[in-house]
Amino acid sequence: MKYIIAIIQPTRLEAVKEALSNIEVFRLTVSDVQGFGRQKGHTEVYRGHEYTISFVNKVKLEIAAEDKYVEQILTAIEGAARSGEQGKIGDGKIFILPLEDCMRIRTRERGQDAL
Numbered sequence: 001m002k003y004i005i006a007i008i009q010p011t012r013l014e015a016v017k018e019a020l021s022n023i024e025v026f027r028l029t030v031s032d033v034q035g036f037g038r039q040k041g042h043t044e045v046y047r048g049h050e051y052t053i054s055f056v057n058k059v060k061l062e063i064a065a066e067d068k069y070v071e072q073i074l075t076a077i078e079g080a081a082r083s084g085e086q087g088k089i090g091d092g093k094i095f096i097l098p099l100e101d102c103m104r105i106r107t108r109e110r111g112q113d114a115l
Contacts, residue, residue, distance in 0.1 A: 001099035001112060002070050006061040007033065008081040008092040013059050019080035020063075023072050027115070029062040038089045058092065064099055064115050 008016060013030070020028065034055035043052050065073055074094060082091050104114040 001102070001115065002065055002067060003097040003099040004061075004063040004065060004070065004073055004077075005095040005097070006063075006077050006081070006092060007035070007058050007094075008061065008077070009083070009090065010057055010059045012081045012083075012091075015080040016061065016077055019076040020073070023069075023076050025063065025065070025069070025073060025076070027063070031060045031062075033058050033060045037093075056090065064102060066112055066115065070096065 006016070010032070020026075034057055036054065036056050043050050045051075061077070063073060074096070077094055101111060102114045103110050107114075
């Protein structure tokens with residue numbers, strides 16, 4: 001099993017959800033997060049004053065999946081989250097981590113049965 005964490009642009013969330021839905025991935029967790037990488041924030045003007053915004057708004061997706069579905073999930077997220085053909089700085093990242101175990105609380109099922 002793998003635990004997939006994707007950090008994407010908020011404007012790409014619906015496209016990513018649709019791409020995942022097309023490959024029948026319906027179980028995911030979505031969180032609003034802030035951070036920065038190469039973008040290093042930006043400046044905005046509010047009521048005549050310039051403010052430095054250190055963190056950029058992003059969306060974090062978390063998906064637990066069986067190993068055999070990981071490549072399909074990665075392809076779906078990557079295709080839907082990329083800006084244009086070449087992509088742009090700030091499109092996001094996908095992390096794949098080993099998932100040792102999981103448990104469905106209601107039934108106490110463990111492992112892949114709990115996914």
